[in-house]
Amino acid sequence: MSGRVRLLLAACGWLCAAACQAAPDFAAERASGDARYAAAWVLAGADNQDLPFAVVDKRDARIYVFEASGRLAGASAVLLGVTPGDFSVGIDRPPASLTLAERTTPAGRFDARPGRNDRGEDIVWIDYASSLAIHRLRPAPLQERRPARLASPSPDDNRISAGCIVVPVAFYEAVVAPTLGSGRSVVYVLPELHPVSGMFEAIDLSLL
Numbered sequence: 161m162s163g164r165v166r167l168l169l170a171a172c173g174w175l176c177a178a179a180c181q182a183a184p185d186f187a188a189e190r191a192s193g194d195a196r197y198a199a200a201w202v203l204a205g206a207d208n209q210d211l212p213f214a215v216v217d218k219r220d221a222r223i224y225v226f227e228a229s230g231r232l233a234g235a236s237a238v239l240l241g242v243t244p245g246d247f248s249v250g251i252d253r254p255p256a257s258l259t260l261a262e263r264t265t266p267a268g269r270f271d272a273r274p275g276r277n278d279r280g281e282d283i284v285w286i287d288y289a290s291s292l293a294i295h296r297l298r299p300a301p302l303q304e305r306r307p308a309r310l311a312s313p314s315p316d317d318n319r320i321s322a323g324c325i326v327v328p329v330a331f332y333e334a335v336v337a338p339t340l341g342s343g344r345s346v347v348y349v350l351p352e353l354h355p356v357s358g359m360f361e362a363i364d365l366s367l368l
Contacts, residue, residue: 183200183203183230184196184199184200184202184203184226184230184232185230185231185232186199186224186232186235187232189224189232189235191217191220191222191224191235192217192219192220194217194219194220194350194356195215195217195220195222195224195350197356197357198215198217198348198350198356198360199215199224199226199230201360202215202346202348203230207269207346207363208226208228208346209346210228211228211343211344211345211346212225212226212227212228212233212339212340212343212345212346213225213226213228213345213346213347213348214226214272214294214340214345214346214347214348215348215350216238216265216325216347216348216349216350217350218240218244218265218267218349218350218351218352219315219350219352220315221237221238221239221240221315221318222235222236222237222238222315223235223236223238223294223325223327225335225336225339225340226339227339233335233338233339234331234334234335234339236327236328236331236335237310237311237312237315237318237327237328238310238318238325238326238327239297239306239309239310239318239319239320239321239325239326239327240265240318240319240320240321240323240325240326241263241264241265241319241321241322241323241324242263242319242320242321242322243262243263243264243319244264244319244352244353245264245265245266245352245353246264246266246267246351246352246353246354247264247266247267248264248266248287248290248292248323263321263322263323264323265292265321265323265324265325265349266287266290266292266323266349267349267350267351267352267354267359268348268349268359269346269347269348269359269363270286270287270292270346270347270348270349271344271346272284272285272286272294272340272344272345272346272347273285273288273343273344273345274340274341274342274343275288275293277293277295281295281296282337282341283295283296284336284340284341284345284347286325286347286349290323291323291324292323292324292325293324293325294324294325294326294327294332294336294340294347295324295325295326295327295332296326296327296328296329296332296333297310297326297327297328297329298326304320305317306320306326310326310327310328325349
């Protein structure tokens with residue numbers, strides 16, 4: 161075997177190893193093509209910068225939380241902003257004062273950090289300036305049926321929050337707090353009104 165052939169085989173082996181290492185591990189969790197594409201893109205380019213990360217699939221109303229290596233820490237249904245939309249309204253007002261049209265969960269790449277809200281509750285800030293966070297399910301008026309919405313198999317009834325990403329208490333305690341709530345992380349909220357690939361092309365351009 162010539163030295164050139166050995167070099168080519170070694171290069172192929174390295175590329176295969178890198179591809180395997182970059183492949184996200186969804187375990188047995190069901191996930192949309194968009195969520196799988198996003199997680200694979202993140203790992204292939206090391207965009208998470210060796211930090212834990214999460215992919216929020218708004219169309220499917222689910223969150224996937226990953227360790228820095230790409231191993232799935234857990235997945236769950238989520239509650240999202242009552243109004244579909246991929247952009248933040250950018251209004252610095254208390255969530256309770258927002259109109260229905262202003263209650264969106266914006267899409268994008270967010271450098272997330274653990275913190276506390278004005279009630280002293282530990283949360284994961286996605287965009288502090290916009291009061292956007294991942295937090296536990298809280299007590300709410302019965303007519304909002306928030307626990308039932310989270311338990312429903314359909315994503316169609318998961319629109320009820322002011323824009324934050326709301327997860328079950330048990331999921332927050334077991335997955336979000338130890339993975340995203342212990343330090344810096346990256347959260348990718350996928351668009352619902354625009355192509356997912358376009359979001360990641362925009363991220364690519366912003367890095368040039």
